[in-house]
Every structure is written in structure tokens, then in C-alpha cells.
Amino acid sequence: MDKIKFATIWLAGCSGCHMSFLDLDEFLIDLADLVDVVYSPVGCDLKDYPEGVDVCLVEGAVANEDNLELIYQVRRRTQTLIAFGDCAVTANVPAMRNMLREGAKPVLERGYLELADENPHLPHAPGIVPELLDRVLPVHEVVPIDIFMPGCPPSADRIRATLEPLLQGQQPAMVGRDMIKFG
Numbered sequence: 001m002d003k004i005k006f007a008t009i010w011l012a013g014c015s016g017c018h019m020s021f022l023d024l025d026e027f028l029i030d031l032a033d034l035v036d037v038v039y040s041p042v043g044c045d046l047k048d049y050p051e052g053v054d055v056c057l058v059e060g061a062v063a064n065e066d067n068l069e070l071i072y073q074v075r076r077r078t079q080t081l082i083a084f085g086d087c088a089v090t091a092n093v094p095a096m097r098n099m100l101r102e103g104a105k106p107v108l109e110r111g112y113l114e115l116a117d118e119n120p121h122l123p124h125a126p127g128i129v130p131e132l133l134d135r136v137l138p139v140h141e142v143v144p145i146d147i148f149m150p151g152c153p154p155s156a157d158r159i160r161a162t163l164e165p166l167l168q169g170q171q172p173a174m175v176g177r178d179m180i181k182f183g
């Protein structure tokens with residue numbers, strides 16, 4: 001039987017959801033028997049997201065042009081997309097700058113002009129430094145999501161309870177406090 005093609009991506013997030021994924025401990029060994037990890041910031045060095053991915057965990061919100069380009073490509077190439085953690089589900093911490101209601105400008109000015117010790121200037125390097133979007137978006141506002149897995153981060157138990165049925169061709173039951181509590 002072909003192994004499931006499994007991926008994870010990291011958009012605007014702190015990587016805490018990926019750290020929780022690594023907390024799966026011995027289940028990671030079981031997982032290795034069931035899946036081929038074809039793209040991930042942990043344990044996989046491929047630079048391009050491949051075609052024909054079966055399952056992908058998406059950590060983080062959509063905050064810049066690179067995030068936007070990647071998530072469109074990932075959606076096109078993935079069967080089951082999972083919003084992985086509160087930043088992916090609601091935009092959470094990265095979206096705090098949305099409260100300023102003036103796009104990315106106040107954040108950039110604070111970070112690169114007001115707080116600069118020397119040579120204050122706004123970053124502008126098209127093709128090298130991705131431009132920030134005016135608003136940080138939860139992933140489902142950009143592309144359709146198949147499964148929402150909240151948590152900041154989701155516990156290893158919740159990750160396992162989501163992935164185990166999915167890898168056996170069944171839908172996980174995303175109900176109840178253990179599976180859908182935020183934070």
C-alpha cells in the first residue's frame with residue numbers, strides 16, 4: 001500500500017504548534033510507518049511544495065505575500081488541509097496588529113524607525129523581504145479548510161486524535177473540549 005503523503009507548513013506563527021507536533025514522541029515512530037513526509041520545516045529539507053499531497057498541517061496565519069503565495073499553492077496541491085492551531089484558525093497573535101487599523105505601516109514604523117538605534121529605514125527589498133499584507137488573515141479567509149484544529153498550541157494528544165483516524169481514511173470527530181478548545 002502506498003504511504004500517505006504528509007506535509008506541514010509554517011506561515012505566520014511562533015513554531016509552537018510544530019513543537020507540540022514533536023511532542024507526539026513515540027507516535028512519531030508509528031507515523032513514520034504510515035506516511036512519507038514530503039514537505040515540512042521539521043525533518044524535511046525539500047524547498048518546493050510537491051504535487052499530490054494527501055494531508056497537510058498549516059501552522060500560522062497569513063500575514064505577508066510569501067504566506068499568501070504558499071497557501072494558494074498548498075491548497076491546489078493538497079487533498080486535506082488542516083488549520084493547525086489558533087493562529088491558523090483565527091489569526092490569533094499575529095493579528096494583533098489588525099487592531100491598529102492602518103495596515104502594516106504603524107508596526108513597520110515602530111520597529112524600523114522609532115526603535116532603530118542607527119540607520120533607521122523601512123525594509124523594502126522586493127523578492128527578498130516579503131511585503132506585509134494590510135491585514136493578517138486566518139487561513140480559511142484565504143483558502144477552504146477541511147479540518148479546524150484549535151489550540152495554542154494544540155496538545156500532542158489532540159494532534160494524535162486528529163491524525164490517527166484521518167490516516168486510516170476516517171474523519172476525526174472534532175467535537176468536545178478535548179478537541180476544539182481554544183488557547
Ligand code: SF4
Binds near residue numbers: 015016059060088153
Ligand atoms: S497557535 Fe500558539 S503555539 Fe501555534 S503558532 Fe500560534 S502562537 Fe504559536
